[in-house]
Amino acid sequence: MRHPEYAISGGRPAPLGATFDGDGVNFAVFSQHATAMEVCLFSADGKTELQRLRLPERDGDVWYGYVSGLRPGQYYALRAHGPYRPDVGHRFNPNKLLLDPYAKRLTGTPVWHDALMGYQIGSNARDLSFDTRDSAPYMPRCVVEDPAFSWGYDHPPRTPIADSVIYEAHVKGLTQMHPHVAPEGTFLGLATDPMLEYYHKLGITAIELLPVHAFLTDRFLHEKNLSNYWGYQTLGFFAPDPRYLSEGRISEFQQMVARLHHAGLEVILDVVYNHTCEGNELGPTLSFRGLDNLSYYRLIQDRRYYINDTGTGNTLNLDHPMVLRMVMDSLRYWVEVMHVDGFRFDLCSTLGRTDHGFDPGASFFDAIRQDPVLTQVKLIAEPWDVGPGGYRLGGFPPPFHEWNDRFRDGVRRFWRGDPGRAPDLAGRLTGSAAEFDHSGRPATASVNMITAHDGFTLHDVVSYNGKHNEANGEDNRDGHSENYSDNFGWEGPTDDPKIIEGRNRRKRAMIATLMLSQGTPMLLAGDELGHSQNGNNNAYAQDNPTSWIDWAEADTDFMAFTARLIRFRREHPILRQKVFLHSRERRIDGREDLFWWRADGKPMSTSDWVDPSLRIVCVEMRTASGTPVFAATESAIFMVFNAGGDTKVRLPVPPKRQNWVWSINTATPDAPEKPVRKTEVLIGAQSVSVFVLEAAE
Known part of the structure; x- marks a missing residue:
């Protein structure tokens, strides 16, 4: 089959990424330190690299060019030329196929192979060596997309935060085992009629989805036949993960949002802008590292190594204006093009880090607070990271709300019967004023939770004294050791009616405490159904029935009681005051x-x-x-x-x-x-x- 030969000419430096204008595609890529930038075009099946087109123009640090006749659906990727000097922060290697940071769709995820590394595995020089193998056979392709969608009369619910009940869920885990949902485990599955009926019956107002941006399964997990189930290793900040697309169309995400909006439900995304999946100096070269390592990442004084405030090997450099621009462009894309209603920022303390430590007036927060689009949606911070001084509960500027782990721990300890916990519970019931009553912040700034994806489920809080993470392959060393849990005298499942009754009574008391407290309640999906992870409090790698909700075994009585509490909260404004x-x-x-x-x-x-x-x-x-x-x-x-x-x-x-x-x-x-x-x-x-x-x- 003969393939067309495309010519490239001068285009525009904005917008970044691959943009279809009706006649062709404009490519624009940021790199401050590259010496040349190439766009690689692939055949329709993605297997054959047909052309390498060098971007002919440079405006400041943006390389760009226009290809007439190119259409949506075209597979492409990038190659960047420049110095390979890890000792000074540069890791350019044109042998490595790179994903466009602004790609709207990816064909899949990388296949683990040594060729993904910019250096030679096994070399005595380690990452200072240079690998000449082509990584293209093991890399997914970017896809030119026209994200236009016929939204019709879509109207975001814009539920006031005081009236919100957030439901934290995993796209796959929520529907994978539902007997009446198809396609299960996908964006479309989340918005099927059975699910919409369930959300309405439960009474929630917003679904907060664990990461849906394209992500990578870490090599150490792959080698143990495990996967990155939660998704906190972002590969692309604009592309929905292809695993949740039943037919590979990004419009599936838009259809989900439209249906949820029509049902009165908001969509909040858990987003990971603090790091990427490329890891430390021994990680793969997939995109950012190969395009401009020195700009995209925060490096220590010896620029060979990365600052690791995230515990994942690297930290994005939001002090760089073009990296900050990418994050802001991504956020606006998901609001304006994909119509989401808010974001929960993973390890948000990292986003406010400067050379002098955490700063509530850091560039990221200032950019958010002045943005006319992003100030109209819900913004929720996870107020900690693993870096020095990273725990910042109550320290974020308006209009941010914050996950409140002290609410979680305080409620668990009170109901467990720990001595002296009554004063703390009193503070949690009234909105955690000690942390949040300043700078004009409302009581709703506290996002209250008794469980989240990270930790025990509610059923496991009353069933296990210790974590049981052996299935993660880390000899039970991972996950929190202090869960403030109580097994009522027996570890795990039991047939003892007294223990069962004690556990059920404790669960009802805890879920009632959540729904009766001032602040914004967040419910972990499956808690209302009695979901257990068999004591695993770090099920990030368990893409299996451990994490999937078993609808056939649902505790319908507890679900009905939870729904009654949510309804009671909605009917009684005293419980949801902002002052x-x-x-x-x-x-x-x-x-x-x-x-x-x-x-x-x-x-x-x-x-x-x-x-x-x-x-x-x-x-x-x-x-x-x-x-x-x-x-x-x-x-x-x-x-x-x-x-x-x-x-x-x-x-x-x-x-x-x-x-x-x-x-x-x-x-x-x-x-x-x-x-x-x-x-x-x-x-x-x-x-x-x-x-x-x-x-x-």
Whole structure:
């Protein structure tokens, strides 16, 4: 078959990447230190390299050229010429086929082979050696795409953060074992009718997807017949991972978003801009390293080696304007072209690192805060990394929200019965003000969680005392060792009805604590169904039933109870206030907005709070100062969190013509709401009760 010969001419330096304009394709690639840049065109099956076209123009540090007649669907990649001097930070090697950082689609993932390395494996000079083998046979191809999509009347839900309930899920794991979803394990599968019906029944408002950017399975995992299931090794920041595309079309992602939007659900992406999959100096040359290692990565003073604040071998250099531009272009692409509604930034502390340490005024945060597109979507930080001073909970600028691991740990420890945890729980119930009540930040800045993808599932929190990560092939050394969990006297599954009842009661109390706290709740997909990972608290490499949700074994009773709690939260605005509650007088009626009570009905004193044996927290919440009056049927809520044994609790005296209605009792989850005629009630052990002040009949 004869293939056309293409000519290249001067084009435009912007936009970066491969852009189809109706007549041909403009290529633009950033490299500050290259001496030449080539575009490689491949046959329709991707196997044969047909042409190498040297980009003829350079404007500053952008190399570009235009190829008339080229169409969407064309396979391509890059080769970069320049010095190979690892000792000064340069690792150019034109023998290595490179992926375009702006590629909108990839045909697959690299096949592990020594030829992927820029240096000779086994050489005494290690990474200072130079490998001349062509890596093309082992590399995927970039694909020219026209990302235009007929969105019709797509309207992002723009759910206020105060009304949001986030559902953290894995694209494949959520649907792979669902009996009525096809194509399972894909973007399209997430938005099938059975899933949309389920989301509606559960009551969530947003799905937060683990990384969907194209990613790599690490070589050490590949050699152990494992895979990078979670996806935190980004290969391309614009391309959806081909493993989640059933027919290889990026429009499948757009169709998913459109269907979820139509159902009133937002889509939030977990994004990894802190590092790439190329690792340290001994890693492969796949894209960024070969295009301009010195610009893309943060290097130590000896530029042969990488700064590793991420624990993955490298750190992206967001201090470089063109690297920052790539990240910003990527974020805007996913909002404007793919219509996503927000982002959760992995190891976000790294994105704020400068030569002087973490800076909330770093270039990345300033760029985000002035951007008219990105300030309209939800922005969530994972507020830590493994570098020095990397734990920054509460230290991010508005409009960022933050994952709150102290909420997770505090709730687990309170319900486990650890001494002296009542004051901490009180702080978590009211939005973690100690961390977030500054700089005008709202209580919703705290993204509350009791579990996440990284760690035990909720069922495992009450089933295992220790981690069981042997399947990861690291002799159980990986993963957190302190999980603040409790197996109720038996490690793992059991048929003992007392242990089962104790575990179920603890789970109901913990999920209730999550949904009744001020802040923004995040639920790990599968927790509401009783999903277990058999004690694996670091299932990043388990692309199998360990991580996949088993819908056939779902705990439907617990799911119904979780849905009831979400519905209760939605129906009671007192539980989702943006203003922090600080026992201040309301401007409306002069009464305070927050009361802490002892079980005998007396106000809590300092000596009560410092009692290490305190196992019960009783709180009355009202609307915050200056907040508009809610319906007269909800002037206050009284909640009891009892981690001890059965306890009698005296209710606050209700105003005239009002009484308390016992609305939630996790000890008897199926009990209907009922007015309370007595002044004292018995609160069951290991349970949460909620009373709503309503007009008396």
